[in-house]
Amino acid sequence: MSRNRKSAKTEGTRFETVVRDYLAQALDDDRIMRPRLHGVKDIGDIANIYFMGQRVCIECKNTAAKAYRAHMAEAMNEAGNFDAPFYFVVQKVPGIGIRSVEKIGMQMAYTTPMVVDAMRREAPDDLFLHNTGNFKPLKTTGMVYCDLRSLALILNHGVPLGREMES
Template sequence: MTRYHRQKGATFERMIADYLAKWVDDRIDRRVKTGAKDRGDIAGLRHMGQRVVLECKNTAKTLLGPWSAEAEVERGNDDALAGLIVHKRHGKGRPEDQWVTLTVGELVALLTASREHYDAE
């Protein structure tokens, strides 16, 4: 990944973190990279008292499968309730216009504040 792409990603992460901090919780911020045990791009996001991992992507190519796998690893690293992907909606510059993608399992985890359904099958 080039320096340009890292900067583009960091700018996107900052935009999302700042928007969430303004409208959800002022403790939300862009997470400092932690190396091998990455815990997502945004820190401080919680739902029903539990951590939620956001993996932010600013790229023209949509790779939901690999991104979802990455979010799941980071969710596990953070012992979080759910892992979501926030990705760039091209042609739209406002943070509130960007896409959020998650699996139905992650949606159930958010709605019930539990991952119990993953062990039930």
């Protein structure tokens, strides 16, 4: 493996780890983990996340290229492998570090409008609708995005984020 490829793999693993740690802390759930690789049957980069009792597939990307459609296709495929109706890509935002909880919460989470609509149908209106105003269209892709902190709030059913994350 070339030095650059090894470095990219290391940075990707590091990003997956900080996202996992952030979500475990935010959702106050130590069962959230990075699953082992399953080859063509991968199930996402972060596991044991649920919304209204149903699985959520999280695919993490720390890439310079804005390959939104390719990354979303990967997330959709892995969600299918995992039988997860909800799926998101968490993308490292250039220029925003990952050394603090605040900065990690600023990373981008995107999905399709169909996923957001399905989540809305599953959740009580008063819980979900108050926490989805942060979704914005991801230009020219047909997808929507929010920051990771907003996604964590939605996954946490609007309850304040756990273990000292709120200031």
